Amino acid sequence: MYHVSVMNGCFGLDKQPKTLYLSDLQVHHGSCNGGLYSRPFIESFEETPMLVAVLTYMGYGILTIFGYLRDFLRARKIEKCHIAREREEQKDFVPLYQDFENFYTRNLYMRIRDNWNRPICSVPADKVDLVERVSYDYNWTFSHTGRVVKDVINMGSYNYLGFSENKGSCADAVAEVTLKYGAGVGSTRQEMGNLDGHEELEKLVARFLGVESAMAFGMGFATNSMNIPALAGKGCLILSDELNHASLVLGARLSGSTIRVFKHNNMQSLEKLLRDAIVHGQPRTHRPWKKILILVEGIYSMEGSIIRLPEVIALKKKYKAYLYLDEAHSIGALGGRGRGVVDYFGLDPTDVDIMMGTFTKSFGAAGGYIGGKKELIDYLRSHSHSAVYATSMSPPVVEQIITSMKCIMGEDGTTIGTERIQQLAENTVYFRRRLREMGFIIYGNNDSPVVPLMVYMPAKIGAFGREMLKRNIGVVVVGFPATPIIESRARFCVSAAHTKEMLDQALSAISEVGDLLQLKYSRHRILPTLDRPFDETTYEECED
């Protein structure tokens, strides 16, 4: 069955054409949700076909049996063992790794390891040059042949607006700063590492987002893991989406608060958790919670889904919770002006208490930021772990962000920014439509530039990656443990730098490989329901 969520505004359908571009999709207007949405919200997660699920489990079962066999052969020295071994002098120490922990790595991941960690030797732009590598011992070791695979179409890098470039005004400005300031800083923000560039960047980010104040950090992962503990502590409650990124989960754990998980993008689940939390208070003592923090992401990169932000904000206001929005993938990539998921839905940025994002994806740099009210940012300036203990951002990186952000805002005097945002939106819609028409199962929202294509079977993961590389397209395939075990997928990242010809080339290669590997699982049977059904299972409470 095909679960499709369609929300249409009650008053005044927006200017986009009403019929959706899937001719065989029957649209039933769902209830309007009070007119929270000003544009159609179309998200779909087609269910795994039964036969495919059975075959996938069988595949894993066979691989596991072979894994045990190979382990046995390796233990008996019948098969050559490439695994690194402990030192002779330390043989009687407690083993550093348990055998079963690495079972998956040794026996499944090793077989298809050549699809990951592919080294590149050029700018990760629309096309990229890969370093050719071969393995003569079934992926245990790689050697570089010395050749370069040129002009591989890059559908794997997070280059949504195409700012990953080594020429142009951004690169020139960065070159100037490199020669003047150098690469490193050598001190923390609170000590001697606060450069004038940092202050300029923070003012610009605040203006870009439409908030009072902002603060920048050197690493996106660390932004989450170091600042959530500063905002929540013991006696607070964190409500986190099921599929949140590892950095959010780590930050929530390090904070010491109680964590409860709600079903992915499911507003009934979230509301139930909120009500129960406020009514019952802390477990056992029933004292009221000090504060409730909701952690969500703008675009979920493994599912391609967009957070239902209008509903989350309505819930947050009703129950007086605080909202932490991680826009790692959505900043720059969504919205008419590129201001992220808040802009996409046409909402007020001051409604989101903490707006976090990264500069890695749409700005072609590195680092993260947090934006919000002045009190919040002042508190973070004095109490964030990163400001006290971590080296501040490198000056050339700061300059790259400043120039690319000004370009997106149109302040550099050109229209490159708006053109690229427009191009990305068109590319996304086109790419998704064509893939769906071909018959693949695509997850996620129609407007999300992250496109997961379901592959399911373990052997097809490796085959898809390799076959696409043969046709000069670089894709990313993901399996367990980043995804549930039977839902392995290939993930495409559409970029504004891709021209229509490149997309067509990629699409024809994908179709070819899809026919070869029989990946066109979609059965196009649509039974539109409102949301993904919410079952009455109680929430899971994490122990930390």
Place this chain on the structure above:
Amino acid sequence: MIQTTKMASGQQWVLVEMVQAFYEAPAYHLILEGILILWIIRLLFSKTYKLQERSDLTEKEKEELIEEWQPEPLVPAVSNDHPSLNYDVVTGPPSHKITVNGKECINFASFNFLGLLDNERVKQKALASLKKYGVGTCGPRGFYGTFDVHLELEERLAKFMKTEEAIIYSYGFATIASAIPAYSKRGDIVFVDEAACFSIQKGLQASRSFIKYFKHNDMEDLERLLKEQELEDQKNPRKARVTRRFIVVEGLYMNTSDICPLPELVKLKYKYKVRIFLEESMSFGVLGEHGRGVTEHFGVSIDDIDLISANMENAVASIGGFCCGRSFVIDHQRLSGQGYCFSASLPPMLASAAIEALNIMEEDPEIFTILREKCKHAHKALQDIPGLKVVGEAFAPALHLQLEHSTGSRESDVRTLRSIIDYCLDRQIALTQARYLDKEERFLPPPSIRVVVTVEQTEEEIEKATSCIREAALARLE
């Protein structure tokens, strides 16, 4: 008709068999089955109970509770004159001559030990890399974020440190904070020095292991803890066989600027079968004949240390961090180091800068001796300042100046030190206070001024700085 009779007789036949079997079965078997059937009937009719307590509140009461509940404000208010709120602003490059708050000063505050922040060769290499690769990597290492520059830097680091393999992180803080939880899990035991820096503390917190602190640099205290653990193990040998143990120490401690007694630690390692993780951020590129750190300083074989972690933000004057050791140990982090797998990789221009810094370190091992001489000189010159005492080894490049007699309140101590720093800033010596998160640190060090000696400072400049600090102490400390 015939078929149904045949079927009926067939059924009867089966029934007869059944009754016969019933008579032939042993008594206990029948009784057991009877009890089971009765039990199933009882379970079917008993009331189910939910683990979650069912609240007896009415809807109206629930609505009232929801209305009444007021959360705390998201963040507590921070007063405008909070000491950590107003940063010193550096205009221009943070090199030997630094412009702080508009005044040009000599830099005694940035960790630029080898003076490479301003080095022309390093800048040119970074520029060349920018022209080839751009700035960002647009992806984690697993998804087209691995550049040939990263692989080259990892090889060079492994060769420099004479280990099998090295792994790079894009953020110095995240290096040891991701390395520890990759190996030490719930149920494992970690013995760590009290003066460990904050990133080690965060790594330990993320690992959920049992943490045992031993007194700073006190090997007897550590041995006592290890002996206690041995006794525990003898009570439960099965559990002991699967509990991993680690010792985490720093080469040169950031908070106290002294050195760890590495040879004794290695002896304890083999005696009690504990693995050693060594954090060398402050000693990499400083100690040892070739700058390889505290292992070279003591002449300890590098294979005896399971993992060496350092950040590249001090001596190497770039951004990021690395871990090095045997492949058996390091390779594991490529799939389970959180800061490695789930984060974008280091921008290639910063990696190129690090490679060039390594080149300079390899070409000219003299700079390490020169640096240590300057440190000794500065250490000597800072003695006998009335009211301030020097904390740290003579050859440590980052020293702490603490108040000899604290006023009793940390806030007023901090203010006093700040006034000394302001005095020095006015006279063109840039200093800074060592910053800590007061509430989060486990063993909060006393407030201090950080004095950093770099290879670029001349003897006159060191003299000028020390006499300036002496004047400031006399002026501001009654």
